[in-house]
Amino acid sequence: MTRDLTGILDAVLAGILVIDAEGRLETCNAAACRMLEVSADSTRGRPVQSLLGPDHALSTLAHGALTRGQSVTANECAVERRFDDDLTVDVSASPLFDAAGDIDGAVVFLRDGTLQRDLQRRVLEREHLAAFESIAAGVAHEVKNPLGGIRGAAEILGARAADTKTTDAADLIVREVDRIAALLDDLMVFTQGDDLQLAPVNIHQLIESVLELLAHDPVQRGVELNREFDPSIPEVLIDADRMTQVFLNLARNALQAMDGSGTLTIRTRMRLDRRLTSRSGQQYPTLRIEFRDTGPGIPAELLDRLATPFFTTRVGGTGLGLAVARHWVVRHEGVLQIESPPDSGARVRVELPLRTSP
Numbered sequence: 547m548t549r550d551l552t553g554i555l556d557a558v559l560a561g562i563l564v565i566d567a568e569g570r571l572e573t574c575n576a577a578a579c580r581m582l583e584v585s586a587d588s589t590r591g592r593p594v595q596s597l598l599g600p601d602h603a604l605s606t607l608a609h610g611a612l613t614r615g616q617s618v619t620a621n622e623c624a625v626e627r628r629f630d631d632d633l634t635v636d637v638s639a640s641p642l643f644d645a646a647g648d649i650d651g652a653v654v655f656l657r658d659g660t661l662q663r664d665l666q667r668r669v670l671e672r673e674h675l676a677a678f679e680s681i682a683a684g685v686a687h688e689v690k691n692p693l694g695g696i697r698g699a700a701e702i703l704g705a706r707a708a709d710t711k712t713t714d715a716a717d718l719i720v721r722e723v724d725r726i727a728a729l730l731d732d733l734m735v736f737t738q739g740d741d742l743q744l745a746p747v748n749i750h751q752l753i754e755s756v757l758e759l760l761a762h763d764p765v766q767r768g769v770e771l772n773r774e775f776d777p778s779i780p781e782v783l784i785d786a787d788r789m790t791q792v793f794l795n796l797a798r799n800a801l802q803a804m805d806g807s808g809t810l811t812i813r814t815r816m817r818l819d820r821r822l823t824s825r826s827g828q829q830y831p832t833l834r835i836e837f838r839d840t841g842p843g844i845p846a847e848l849l850d851r852l853a854t855p856f857f858t859t860r861v862g863g864t865g866l867g868l869a870v871a872r873h874w875v876v877r878h879e880g881v882l883q884i885e886s887p888p889d890s891g892a893r894v895r896v897e898l899p900l901r902t903s904p
């Protein structure tokens with residue numbers, strides 16, 4: 547029995563395009579249609595370069611395979627999409643030969659590397675965070691203990707001082723000790739790990755309560771808020787206090803970046819096709835909460851450093867907001883993504899596993 551070739555190609559997870567010797571599309575399997583947001587019927591007979599433009603690797607590799615008669619590959623090629631997130635794909639093209647040995651077409655493979663790269667990034671992030679957590683715990687512990695003694699001694703000195711110079715010096719010590727103690731308290735966040743209080747939460751109510759908290763903050767003045775909520779999202783199991791902290795930090799960053807004028811868009815979305823794997827190996831659909839602002843955006847060379855504790859470009863900033871946010875998102879087995887598309891503000895996405903029951 548011979549199977550239907552179209553059915554087989556459609557069952558393959560990689561995108562497969564078959565083109566004729568003139569570079570016109572003959573076949574576009576289901577995965578390729580999904581990746582490129584086209585239908586198989588609409589592509590038949592079209593030149594391959596009409597899919598993503600003549601300069602895209604997809605077109606140049608297809609052309610290379612047809613003219614040189616050799617397989618060619620390119621990794622991590624961006625595919626911009628209108629309706630869904632952009633993709634990063636690995637592309638390869640191989641020539642097809644007729645019975646006489648002449649090139650009479652090519653087959654192009656598209657492999658979506660987005661999921662694998664996401665996974666690698668999550669592992670790296672966890673390792674990064676774990677290293678920082680153990681340093682933070684060590685420093686906080688070692689420094690905090692003697693601080694109480696230093697403060698007490700400075701108070702005694704201040705009380706016994708006969709001249710104002712000594713009193714002022716003692717006051718300075720007390721003030722600075724208090725500042726260090728507050729910073730250590732912030733650092734202690736990173737040592738609190740597995741005590742999440744998970745309960746079913748209406749994510750939109752939680753976002754509203756965050757916006758309510760910010761409503762009284764001068765930083766929100768002049769900024770328009772735009773809610774794009776997906777009403778079909780069910781209650782999700784999260785730690786409401788921790789997530790409030792996450793959203794507060796992200797919203798505050800966006801408001802600070804816009805400096806009194808612009809729009810903060812908060813968008814929620816469910817991704818049933820994108821699964822997040824928990825540490826126990828179970829897979830969940832993804833809940834995405836996106837904060838998009840119309841501020842100046844973030845220079846590409848800074849993007850990787852942002853969630854590093856104490857990295858800040860803001861006068862008066864501590865540089866802990868994003869690091870704390872990432873800490874709690876990772877504890878929820880989610881992902882925090884910071885992007886800054888060209889010609890627009892910053893876009894920060896929190897992706898959480900959509901767990902609905904314990």
Ligand SMILES: Nc1ncnc2c1ncn2[C@@H]1O[C@H](COP(=O)(O)OP(=O)(O)OP(=O)(O)O)[C@@H](O)[C@H]1O
Nearest residue numbers: 799800803843858859860863864865866867868892
């Ligand atoms: N929405 C945004 N637009 C532009 N830059 C941003 C945005 N969010 C964060 N950043 C950049 O990332 C840096 C780190 O942010 P983070 O929240 O960790 O610290 P911070 O805001 O500087 O200080 P704080 O500890 O008070 O939050 C900021 O100093 C800023 O440069």
Ligand SMILES: [Mg+2]
Nearest residue numbers: 795799867868
């Ligand atoms: Mg901040």
